[in-house]
Amino acid sequence: MKAKIYVTLKRGIHDPQGHAIHQSLATLGFEAINEVRLGKFVEVDIEEHDQEKAEATVKNMCDKLLANPVIENYRYELFSS
Amino acid sequence: MNVGVISFPGSNCDRDCHFVCNDILKQSSRLIWHQETSLKNIDLVILPGGFSYGDYLRTGAIARFSPIMDSIIEFASHGGLVLGICNGFQILLEVGLLPGAMLRNTHLSFICENVSIKVENADTPFTNQFSVDQILNIPIAHAEGNYYADSTTLSTLHEHGQIVFRYCSGNGTLTNESNPNGSLDHIAGICNQTRNVLGMMPHPERSAEAVLGSTDGILLFNSVLNTFEKSES
Numbered sequence: 295m296k297a298k299i300y301v302t303l304k305r306g307i308h309d310p311q312g313h314a315i316h317q318s319l320a321t322l323g324f325e326a327i328n329e330v331r332l333g334k335f336v337e338v339d340i341e342e343h344d345q346e347k348a349e350a351t352v353k354n355m356c357d358k359l360l361a362n363p364v365i366e367n368y369r370y371e372l373f374s375s
Numbered sequence: 376m377n378v379g380v381i382s383f384p385g386s387n388c389d390r391d392c393h394f395v396c397n398d399i400l401k402q403s404s405r406l407i408w409h410q411e412t413s414l415k416n417i418d419l420v421i422l423p424g425g426f427s428y429g430d431y432l433r434t435g436a437i438a439r440f441s442p443i444m445d446s447i448i449e450f451a452s453h454g455g456l457v458l459g460i461c462n463g464f465q466i467l468l469e470v471g472l473l474p475g476a477m478l479r480n481t482h483l484s485f486i487c488e489n490v491s492i493k494v495e496n497a498d499t500p501f502t503n504q505f506s507v508d509q510i511l512n513i514p515i516a517h518a519e520g521n522y523y524a525d526s527t528t529l530s531t532l533h534e535h536g537q538i539v540f541r542y543c544s545g546n547g548t549l550t551n552e553s554n555p556n557g558s559l560d561h562i563a564g565i566c567n568q569t570r571n572v573l574g575m576m577p578h579p580e581r582s583a584e585a586v587l588g589s590t591d592g593i594l595l596f597n598s599v600l601n602t603f604e605k606s607e608s
Contacts, residue, residue: 303478307523308557310479334432359440362433362469364476365523 295340295348296375301361301368302333336360339375348372376603378404379417381447381463383438388424388460391580396421399583400596409441418603419456420447422463424516424578434477434519435465444470456500456599457572461517464564464574473565473574474532475524480517481557487516489589490555492540492563492577493547499570500602502539504594510547511540511591513577515563520556520576522565532565540564540575 303309309331316330338355342348352370361368378396382389389406396404396419407414409427414420427438438444451457451472459467467473480486489512494505505511524532532538540563544553549561556576564575579592 307478308481310481310483310521310557314483359436360432362436362476364468364474364525365478 295342295345296373297336297338297340297348297352297370298373299336299338299352299356299360299368299370300333301336301356301366302331303365304367307365343374345372376400376402376418376600377416378402378419378421379407379414380404380421380423381409381443382406382423383409383425383427383441383466385427385429386423386425386462388462388578388580391578392421392423392460395580395583395593395596399593400600402600407443409438409443412442412446414443414446414450417450417455419458419599420450422447422457422459422466423580424461424463427462427466430519433469435462435467435469438462438466439470448472451567451572454569454571456602458501458595458599459572459574460578460580461515461520461576464576465519467572467574472572473567474528475522475559475565477519478521478523478557479519480521480555483518485516485518486520486555487514488555489514490577491543491545491547491553493543494539495541496536496539496566498536499539499566499573499598501566501573501595501598503601504598508547510543510545511577511582512589513579513582513591514589515555515577517556517576520558522558522562522576524559529560532562535568537565537568537570538562539566539573540577
């Protein structure tokens with residue numbers, strides 16, 4: 295299965311990169327923007343066909359490595375590859 | 376004193392730390408490759424600065440799973456002295472030996488300059504040769520030194536005297552201008568509750584000789600040596 299994993303900074307944590315992108319977009323004329331938050335996208339191809347097992351694996355890898363629970367949240371989508 | 380300086384792929388201050396311990400402090404120091412699994416006979420572990428694993432994913436995130444890390448966690452849990460400088464501090468946060476996390480510097484740039492920090496706690500194995508409120512002139516060089524912790528963690532840090540160094544102005548005042556990276560509460564270095572693990576963003580090894588423009592950093596290494604000698608006598 296394939297997992298698409300999105301890692302984002304928690305609400306309330308200052309995101310200087312998102313802020314800089316926001317300012318740059320405003321300079322380009324995109325003025326109707328409330329906020330920009332920058333995150334990470336990770337795609338993982340897992341040798342597993344069972345949805346439940348794949349999900350458990352993805353959660354485990356997010357908790358251990360892909361996200362830092364002090365500052366980040368994650369969510370994921372699973373697809374059959 | 377036997378010092379072990381851990382070399383990760385991408386470490387670039389390992390030899391500087393080794394030089395300070397070996398050539399200035401005149402102690403036995405060896406570089407330990409991250410693939411090793413045992414510390415053997417070591418009294419101080421240094422996790423040096425640099426860009427371990429290219430800072431991929433998050434700074435320190437991949438280095439924390441290096442084979443040597445299990446023995447460092449074990450060593451620290453028995454009171455062994457562990458010093459993390461810059462990227463070493465980031466690794467200590469990722470591995471959970473110190474609380475909190477690092478964010479990108481507020482102004483996003485990589486900052487390489489001398490700053491003033493002041494000593495908040497001179498009663499640790501790493502700072503006993505300093506005095507409280509002593510102001511140090513010391514270099515920083517990082518893009519992710521913006522320390523963050525939630526409010527509960529911050530209170531705990533204060534309560535247990537775990538904040539060891541804070542960024543300040545030349546006369547010791549905590550101003551926004553003197554906080555180079557936006558770090559929470561001006562934090563430049565913290566220790567664990569048992570005070571045997573210290574993480575700091577500034578580089579004491581780069582301010583350990585007069586030729587480098589400051590000798591303030593050598594006092595940190597002298598403190599560790601003093602701690603070691605006392606424990607031996």
